[in-house]
Amino acid sequence: xxxxxxxHNFSAGPSILSEYAVEKSIEDxxxxxxxxxxxxxxxxxxxxxxxxxxxxxxxxKEILGIGDDYDVIFLQGGAxxxxxxxxxxxLKNKAVYTNTGVWASKAIQEAKAYGDVIVAASSKDxxxxxxxxxxxxxxxxxxxxxxxxNTIYGTQMSDFPKCDIPLFCDMSSxxxxxxxxxxxxDLIYAGAQKNMGPAGVTLVVVKKSLxxxxxxxxxxxxxxxxxxxxNGSMYNTPPVFSILVSKYNLEWVKMNGGLEGMEARxxxxxxxxxxxxxxxxxxxxxxxxxxxxxxxxxxxxxxxHKNLEEKFETACKEAGISGIKGHRSVGGYRAxxxxxxxxxxxEALVNVMNNFxx
Ligand SMILES: *Cc1c(COP(=O)(O)O)cnc(C)c1O
Numbered sequence: 001x002x003x004x005x006x007x008h009n010f011s012a013g014p015s016i017l018s019e020y021a022v023e024k025s026i027e028d029x030x031x032x033x034x035x036x037x038x039x040x041x042x043x044x045x046x047x048x049x050x051x052x053x054x055x056x057x058x059x060x061k062e063i064l065g066i067g068d069d070y071d072v073i074f075l076q077g078g079a080x081x082x083x084x085x086x087x088x089x090x091l092k093n094k095a096v097y098t099n100t101g102v103w104a105s106k107a108i109q110e111a112k113a114y115g116d117v118i119v120a121a122s123s124k125d126x127x128x129x130x131x132x133x134x135x136x137x138x139x140x141x142x143x144x145x146x147x148x149x150n151t152i153y154g155t156q157m158s159d160f161p162k163c164d165i166p167l168f169c170d171m172s173s174x175x176x177x178x179x180x181x182x183x184x185x186d187l188i189y190a191g192a193q194k195n196m197g198p199a200g201v202t203l204v205v206v207k208k209s210l211x212x213x214x215x216x217x218x219x220x221x222x223x224x225x226x227x228x229x230x231n232g233s234m235y236n237t238p239p240v241f242s243i244l245v246s247k248y249n250l251e252w253v254k255m256n257g258g259l260e261g262m263e264a265r266x267x268x269x270x271x272x273x274x275x276x277x278x279x280x281x282x283x284x285x286x287x288x289x290x291x292x293x294x295x296x297x298x299x300x301x302x303x304x305h306k307n308l309e310e311k312f313e314t315a316c317k318e319a320g321i322s323g324i325k326g327h328r329s330v331g332g333y334r335a336x337x338x339x340x341x342x343x344x345x346x347e348a349l350v351n352v353m354n355n356f357x358x
Pocket of ligand 1: 013077081147150171172173192194
C-alpha cells in the first residue's frame with residue numbers, strides 16, 4: 001500500500017474542504033495577493049485582506065440570495081457562543097425552541113439565563129431520532145429558534161415553519177448544502193468547520209430590522225452584532241486565515257452551481273448511501289425515514305450481525321475510509337457527506353459495505 005493512497009474523509013467536523021480552497025490557501029501562505037508576504041503575517045487592515053473580507057461577505061449574500069437588508073458577519077467563539085449571544089441580544093421575555101439534539105439542548109440551556117424558554121417540541125425521548133414537525137409557536141414570543149440539521153443523530157428539517165415572530169436557525173452542519181429561502185430568516189448562524197470552511201470562524205447572518213428588537217440589558221461591546229456589522233467584522237482582529245479559507249470554499253460553491261449545484265451533488269451521495277443501507281442485510285439506519293439527513297448518515301449493524309463490526313472496520317481502513325465512527329451518544333457509524341466530499345468517496349464506502357463479508 002503506498003503512502004499516498006486516497007483517503008476518503010467522512011469526518012463530522014472539522015471536515016473535508018474543497019481541494020480548490022486548500023490549494024488557493026496554500027498559495028496565500030507563500031505569497032498573499034501579490035504582496036510577497038504570508039497571509040498570516042500581514043495586517044487585517046491591509047487593503048488585500050479587506051478585499052478578502054468583502055468578497056467572503058458578498059459571496060455569502062450571493063449564494064444565499066439575500067440583499068442589503070441583511071448583515072453578514074464573521075465572529076469567533078463557535079456556534080456554542082451563539083447559543084448565549086443570541087438570547088443575550090434578542091430574548092426580552094420568552095422565546096420558543098425545538099429540542100432536536102444535544103446542540104439544541106445546549107442552546108435552550110443557555111437561553112434560560114435570559115428569559116422564559118418554551119420548548120414547543122422535543123424528540124429527546126427517542127434519542128432524537130426524528131425532527132418533530134407538528135407544534136405550535138406562541139406568537140407573543142420574541143423569536144423561534146430551530147436547528148436545521150442535527151449533526152450527531154443524522155436528522156434534518158425538510159422545511160421550516162411559517163411563523164409570525166422572528167425565525168432563527170443554527171445551520172452549522174447544513175448551510176450551503178441545499179436550496180432554501182434564506183429571506184424567511186431573521187438570524188442564521190453556523191460554525192464554519194462543517195460545511196463552510198475550517199474551524200475558528202462563525203458565520204452570522206442578521207436581518208437589519210432585528211436590531212430594533214434588541215433587549216434592553218447590558219451587552220458587552222464584543223457581543224453586539226451591530227457593532228461587528230458596522231465595523232465590517234473588523235471591530236477587533238478577525239480570524240484571518242479561517243475567513244480566507246472560507247472565502248475560497250464559497251468561491252468553489254459558487255463555481256459548482258451554488259445551492260442548486262450543492263443540492264444535486266448532496267442528493268446523489270445521500271441516495272446512494274441510504275439505498276445501500278436499506279437494501280443491506282447487515283445495516284440499518286438510526287433516523288426515522290422522513291427525518292433523514294443528507295449531511296450526516298447514521299447507521300448501525302442489525303442486532304444479528306453485530307459480530308461483524310470489527311471485520312467491517314478493518315475493511316474500511318483498508319479502503320481508506322476515514323472518520324465514520326458514530327458519535328458516542330448514538331454509536332455505530334456516521335458518514336458525513338458535506339459539500340466537498342466527492343461521490344467517489346461514497347462509492348468507496350458503499351463498495352466496502354456491499355463486499356466486506358464475501
Ligand atoms: C458542531 C455544532 C455546533 C457546535 O459548534 P462549535 O463551533 O464547536 O461551537 C452547534 N450546532 C450544530 C448543529 C453543530 O453541528
